[in-house]
Amino acid sequence: MITKLGVASVYVHDYDEAKAFFVDKLGFEVRHDVELDDGFRWLTVGPPAQPTFQFALTVPGPPMHDDETATMLRTLMAKGVLSGGAWNTDDCAKTYAEYSARGVEFLQEPTTRPYGVEAVFRDVSGNWYSLNEVNETAFDQEAMSQAFGDAGTG
Incomplete structure (x- = not known):
């Protein structure tokens, strides 16, 4: 049985710009900011009042997305x-x-x-x-x- 949501994600244009927005403007805390062996950056933030929740900031592209999918996601973000x-x-x-x-x-x-x-x-x-x-x-x-x-x- 599922007991709670632990991680949710949102697509962003730039990791560092998004990190600054969530930390500096919204007051979130960085949970994780690591680069994995395949080049994927695992960047999560969350509100201080909810320390076990992670909001993953994800830039569309490899290794998660092919070029066509990344382009589609960036188009939707731009809209x-x-x-x-x-x-x-x-x-x-x-x-x-x-x-x-x-x-x-x-x-x-x-x-x-x-x-x-x-x-x-x-x-x-x-x-x-x-x-x-x-x-x-x-x-x-x-x-x-x-x-x-x-x-x-x-």
Whole structure:
């Protein structure tokens, strides 16, 4: 049985640029930064409050991807259509203000939603993320079904 998510990944243009963004702008910690024998760089970061979680920053290309696949992934990144997921915060407005002051590009200011308060930001590679301050009904299926009109349930 799966017990939790340990590693998630996102594609980035440049390892060092992405590392600087996540560490300097978002306040993440480096978990691992090593180059393997085959030339693959294993670079993971994570929020200090979640020390066992690793967010892998991966540049498309060998040895993981052939040239065609790497080109496709870079095209999708350039379009800004890839999402790296949703990050939780205890105070969305405060985190928004802190990150904005550090130069993080926000696509949406904090907005009240049925599940809490949400802002949306982009990383230096064009990936977008939701920043959520979840409320007490965020994980209540019935409340979310009512809020969103039963769409997508069943």
